[in-house]
Amino acid sequence: MARDARGARDARDQGYLLDNQQVEAGARFAALSELFDPWTFRHFETVGVAGGWRCWEAGAGGATVPEWLAARVGPAGHVVATDIDTSWMEGPSGAAAPFEVLRHDVGAGAPPPGGPFDLVHARLVLVHVADRERALRTMAASLRPGGWLIVEDADPALQPLICPDEYGPEQELANRLRRGFRALLRQRGADLAYGRRLPRSLREAGLADVRADAYFPLTSPACAVLERATVLQVRGRLVAEGLATDEEIDRHLANVAAGGLDLATSPMISAWGRRTRA
Template sequence: MAEHNTDHGYLLDNQESEAGIRFGALSELFDPVTFRHVDRLGITAGMRCWEVGAGSASVPLGLAERVGRTGAVVATDIDVSWTRDIGSGVIEVLRHDVAADPPPPGGFDLVHARLVLVHVTDRAEALRRMVQALRPGGRLLLEDADPGLQPLLCPDESGPEQRLANRLRSGFRDLMAARGADLAYGRTLPRLLREAGLEDVQADAYFPITSPACAVLEAATVRQIRSRLVAAELATDEEIDRHLANVSTGRLDLATAPMISAWGRRP
């Protein structure tokens, strides 16, 4: 695995063929959670929102519906190839690295990032820039995974298929950690928001234990990282084929890592 130790950056490249499938499954799983929080925070007509590391169109489009024509949504990502799905004049798309580039100008009522910071090597700087972009009274909503809290793909490890699934998931986590991902990042979000000077900080966590979208997500993810798992001797091609066949039956109860949502207000 030494070859991966200095290989920082995204393990799951947005431009690969499976990425669209993955983002669709992530939207199905987590958009209801994200927008439950967005609506609780009172994001309504006329507000300005920054969606960080958008990856797909679903969250920017949902924000655009809420802020209307008098509001604005800035959606940023290192790779903006997904923007062909956006037909809203409210949304401005920028190619942007949250840890290296200045925040988009203007100040925001909401800054939101979902499943982004766990993959960013300089997480502290990215968070500082997001807080800096908030207007007084603006809200920061960060949602990130914590694979360390619930590391299993199959929490009900009832047989050989489930044991194989969990071993491959462990290999995936090893690859992520070798690239600088913090697998215990989600749980730190409330403290980090308080340390950044935000007020009224709260958080909760969500993860599905069985969902058709979990199976779609798992198959696309494994196909995307297959060559890396084999190269790092974390799995054989035969094991990966067997696992994908097991997933396709629909009989495995597949989960995700918990997604922790934390939010706070700039004084």
């Protein structure tokens, strides 16, 4: 059962475009896990996550990442998974998760209890946080000396197309709807060029040994699942803002279902650094 940590607020009060309380959120989390979990877990192995570590998974959304961490750190370690809406981290039939679940707003300025941490990780979170640099500094300050911060976030401005190979009307429609989606994100304060600044932000937060890389699939069945769930979540807003019509959205969803679109994601930039001072 989730409990509250300081700074928790309802997701609907945050202006977050992709509300976790919508039914499509489950499909989005599953698709994101299929697309990006192997990449994320590779970075965990790079920094050496091991038995006994204390870890904070910030803005976890779903359960797959904290479950992996809990299995790796074992009974001697501890994993805290936080989000402003923790409903997708609850186990089946109310079964207890193998990690601690806390309602917590990473942008509120205070870390959750349980630190200092050997690892703090946030994926596809800070781009949506109003004061993202403050949130990043909070995460960095919650590390023990020698602990690692890994931040992974999208950079839609770096590669803005959902169909990079725009060779026909179906692809053009998909990219036009994606431009509408980006416009909605900007209205809510998302920084669509944030990912590329992560290495600099980690250094400015006082971290050392900073490294970064990028990844984005160009086509995958999970990309189609993610696109369908995303469009369904924002459909009403696209229409209300005059960015698309219901007919265009229905046509695009039919194109996605037909399987003929090579759908990509925005590049996900992964950056990691180590705290060296107490």
